[in-house]
Amino acid sequence: MKKLTALLLCGITAVSLLTGCGSDSNAGVNGEVYVYNWGEYIDPETLDMFEEETGIKVIYDEFDINENMYPKVEAGAVAYDVVCPSDYMIQKMIDNGLLQELNFDNMPNAKANIGAQYYEQAAAFDPGNKYCVPYCWGTVGILYNKTMVTEPVTSWSILWDEKYDDNILMQDSVRDAFMVALKAKGYSMNTMDKSQLEEVTNDLIAQKPLVQAYVLDQVRDKMIGGEAALGVIYSGEAIYTQRDNADLEYVIPEEGTNVWIDGWVVPKNAPNKENAEKFIDFMCRGDIALMNFEYITYSTPNTAAQALIEDEDIKNSKIAFPDLSQYENLETYRYLGEEGDELYNSLWKKVKG
């Protein structure tokens, strides 16, 4: 035992020496910026470039769903400078006074490069475009495996088809799960109508035995591996999966879906607002936005980046840049107030329990 400990210690010291050089955590010469973003939602190279060009050190942290991010920012134990939530969550943060207004004069790229229609869309949850710079957008749809699903996929209702027992992957987040069920019935995904919600809660409970698993981004690996026939997925992930498995096809069901926007915002308690704006503006630079687009494959609202795309397949991709005018009943999530949150959460717990 003694000997083993001694040997272990030697090993540890060796490894420490090996990696020690990488642990140099001096603050950047121009301070730092705390960034809180979705998992794997940025090309890490762009962070290095930002640090190099500005001398600002990036302290980077990741979350997996909006609902996990909110309590952390609200608790304020960690003061982030830049966060990247989705539409309804941005609205919630504005409503609850967690965000501060941005100064677009400090962010010329954000002004010039982000397409006007995206700001227009964002105004629905950020009136006057004061708080948020759009970073990515997309749709939610069904990804299916052509070798396992031979019929045409057009409707959300296929997710209730018993033929696909144990072959369906559902999203493991409240709003997305309810969106699927509400849309399938032709209801609004922002409904507060109790009877509609009760009805689709029962639908979701009825669907549960057919569902193989409730997943977040695991849907990616599982669909690539052919584990399931159908999965609810974000458009950006769909492009990623098709690169690894050509049998996969993405559709937006005819009942409509969620068109979402994720955007950069600055929390009220951000200690480095100036750096935060520098960071946001850097991310809006055409070449940087292109790098991120190519890395994460989520649609970019950055017109400068769109112009730079060389790959024709991607440029004309119906998944990355769909013609939204041909779909009906597209909606964006709205924050439904504390009451709405509680209602949806309690119903979701019923489904999962």
Add this chain to the structure above:
Amino acid sequence: MSKKLLSAPYLFWSVMFILIPLGMVFYYGFTDKTGAFTLDNIIAITTAEHSKALWEALKLSFISTLICFLLAYPLALILSSRNVKQNSFLILIFILPMWMNFLLRTLAWQTLLEKTGVINSILKFLNLPTLNIINKPEAIVLGMVYNFLPFMVLPLYNVLVKIDKNVINAARDLGANSVQTFFKIIFPLSLPGVFSGITMVFVPALTTFVISNILGGSKILLIGNVIEQEFTQTGNWHLGSGLSIVLMVFIIINMVISALTDKDGEAQGL
């Protein structure tokens, strides 16, 4: 006496980082958002979703503990009958997997158990019926048994190896057969290890949220998942704390049982 002073750092540490934090859980558990006293967070366990999650957790952790015990006891017996030198090596072999991250190990089971996973590919190749337990309670039990088995083996081994061989020989000399020797001598003497092992498997199994997430496909909500979600997603710390207190009641019951069998007040396991 200066010896008393020596305990000061540890006493300070326990009060600061064990007792006060626990006190805070109790504070949150018994108050609502306005800070007023309430029992609602405790009573919340009786709602259908919560009591089901608790029941599922109790059921799965009970089954896992039982399987761990049944697998570990013969193994501990075998190991304790070997010579000493080889043993410390064998025991270390049980701790060794812990150097491969626990999440990765659990995730590897996903790769093994999936429909198109390693095990099923082998079974298909051999024309055998496939195994379909991923995202089902069986997979969670497997994950629990896998992760916590060493915690059952080690305490059992530690008590079994200490049993005086003369006692066993005496029993044999007095005409007891091996079954009698086992049930009259070995098993009763190993009880402290049994209880210590049960605690060390049952508690983490009862409270896990990771294994059920990774191997259960989030289809089965255990009480650990509910508490985790109250803290990280719903942001209702009061309810999360209240449910934690309920959970602690079960752990305390377990502690009392092992304290009664372990008169020195020290776990034999380690």
Add this chain to the structure above:
Amino acid sequence: MIKTTAQKIYTFLIFVFLYAPIVTLMVLSFNASKTRAKWGGFSLKWYKNLFRNEAILQALWNTLAIAFLSALIATVIGTIACISINSMKKRNRAVIMGITNIPMLNAEIVTGISLMLLFISLGIKFGFTTILLSHITFNIPYVILSVMPRMKQLNPSTYEAALDLGASHTVAFFKVVFPDILPGILSGFLMAFTMSLDDFIITYFTKGPGVDTLSTKIYTEVRKGIKPEMYALSTIIFVSVLVLLLLSNYSPKDKKKV
């Protein structure tokens, strides 16, 4: 004969069960495909990439630093505590040992949450320090529980004899007591180190931005698919520990042969 064969088969099967996932991970580290769902041929590229992946190396460094420091501090505090606990009256001792058992017997999730609540109310910035403090907290019991039995086996008169012969308390401790309890201290340290290394739940609740251990890094990656570099790193760690283990186990025997 049949009995020992059966015993061997049984032990072997349990080992297969314990090591199957580990072998799986090792195989995946050589998989050329980025996704774990597909075998894309044999490749060493993840091992090469690993040493260029700063995020993973940083997480490795954090993990080792926290494991080493928390085990060391816990060993010091725990060992000192044992000395005084041992000389306490039975009732006090029972109370202290009761408290000691709490972090071990309590649910990890509750320990993690309770520490999170504490740090928030104290206004401590979440980061390396909060993880370290938490790890020390759950490590101390492992040290105490492995040093205590050694302490009890000590013959108190040797210590008193040393004092009578003119040694100071400190000298008497290091010359007489320390060598006897050293094996307990070392195994306590090793246990603490391992527990810290493998912890996820408590770290998850007490970590701050930009400070990841391997566990928390892996957990965020679980959703998106683990980066294969992580398999490569785990394989390296595992194999080095295994080699150390084999060395420490077989070298004494070799000497005897010579």
